[in-house]
Amino acid sequence: MRLLQRTPVIDNIRQAVADHDLHRKVELHDAVLSREEADSLVTGYARNRHRAGYKFKNFWANRLADWFQHKLEKTTAITGLEKVAGIEGGAIVSCNHFSPDDNCTIRMLSDRLHRPKLVAVSQATNFAAKGWQGFLLKYIDAIPLTDNPAYLGGLFEEQLREKLAERRLVLMYSEQEMWFNYRKPRPPKRGLYHFAAKLGVPVISCFVEIREVPGTVRDEFADVHYVLHVLDPIWADPAKSLKENSLWMARRDFEQKQAAYEQAYGRPLTDEFTPHDIAGWHPGRF
Numbered sequence: 001m002r003l004l005q006r007t008p009v010i011d012n013i014r015q016a017v018a019d020h021d022l023h024r025k026v027e028l029h030d031a032v033l034s035r036e037e038a039d040s041l042v043t044g045y046a047r048n049r050h051r052a053g054y055k056f057k058n059f060w061a062n063r064l065a066d067w068f069q070h071k072l073e074k075t076t077a078i079t080g081l082e083k084v085a086g087i088e089g090g091a092i093v094s095c096n097h098f099s100p101d102d103n104c105t106i107r108m109l110s111d112r113l114h115r116p117k118l119v120a121v122s123q124a125t126n127f128a129a130k131g132w133q134g135f136l137l138k139y140i141d142a143i144p145l146t147d148n149p150a151y152l153g154g155l156f157e158e159q160l161r162e163k164l165a166e167r168r169l170v171l172m173y174s175e176q177e178m179w180f181n182y183r184k185p186r187p188p189k190r191g192l193y194h195f196a197a198k199l200g201v202p203v204i205s206c207f208v209e210i211r212e213v214p215g216t217v218r219d220e221f222a223d224v225h226y227v228l229h230v231l232d233p234i235w236a237d238p239a240k241s242l243k244e245n246s247l248w249m250a251r252r253d254f255e256q257k258q259a260a261y262e263q264a265y266g267r268p269l270t271d272e273f274t275p276h277d278i279a280g281w282h283p284g285r286f
Helices: 002-018 035-048 052-073 102-112 122-130 131-139 149-165 193-201 242-265
Strands: 075-077 091-094 120-121 142-145 169-172 203-213 224-231
Touching: 002 193, 035 122, 035 142, 052 102, 052 131, 075 102, 091 120, 091 193, 102 120, 102 169, 102 203, 102 224, 120 122, 122 131, 122 142, 142 149, 149 169, 149 193, 193 203, 193 242, 203 242
Parallel strands: 075 224, 091 169, 091 203, 120 142, 120 169
Antiparallel strands: 203 224
8 A cells, every 4th residue: 555655656756856846746636726725725724723613623633643743752763952952932943844744753842842832834735635634734733824925924924923922833844845755855945044034033953864664664665763853053144134044044954954864874965866765665675
């Protein structure tokens, strides 16, 4: 089953790398929304987030997420926590995006820093998902994202300010799309750093190393576990403009992730695709 589901996704990743399009959507069954549908969804979410019905579902979504997190904690390690222990206020977290599970590693970080529940910024299409995953994506602490400039400068920024004022860590995926078990960091989009600089909060730079569990290969895939590497936090420079800061912060974040990747895996970061890029994948082995 895992082979049938993931081989086409890996083919999509391989082609995206060959095309030098490292932000391409590669998953097979993500919802497709028109601009009007996405706008209606995100404004409806913003309007309903303070209502009793949302809060009830939010409570149970967090309990379900806590259960997944506690299972993952048994095999997940965190390094570098001391680098961000002194940050008192809210912060935006940047992390490589390779699995629906990767936000649980940042939930662990938030808990270790004694913060309120992690907030995840998530594409509007995720809020149209069905089943228990759709329930989690819609009702866990989240902020929906679209590319509508009016929304980004209005309701989105309003929600972001609200959560940061509560000392929350807000996870934003600068790589944009999830690439299944992809080990390499991808160049970041600039939006995350724009908001960090504009709102005067640091970026907590993180890189998740994906390690294979020996002896678990079946249907070409092995089980994996994670090591969350917390890197140096990145602050905007008050002497720079907003654009200069966002470009510099994005470049610095990627440099740190590249160094973390090369140290974790003992190989240079290249722009070529190899089977090693997909953690736990053993093509041709049954």
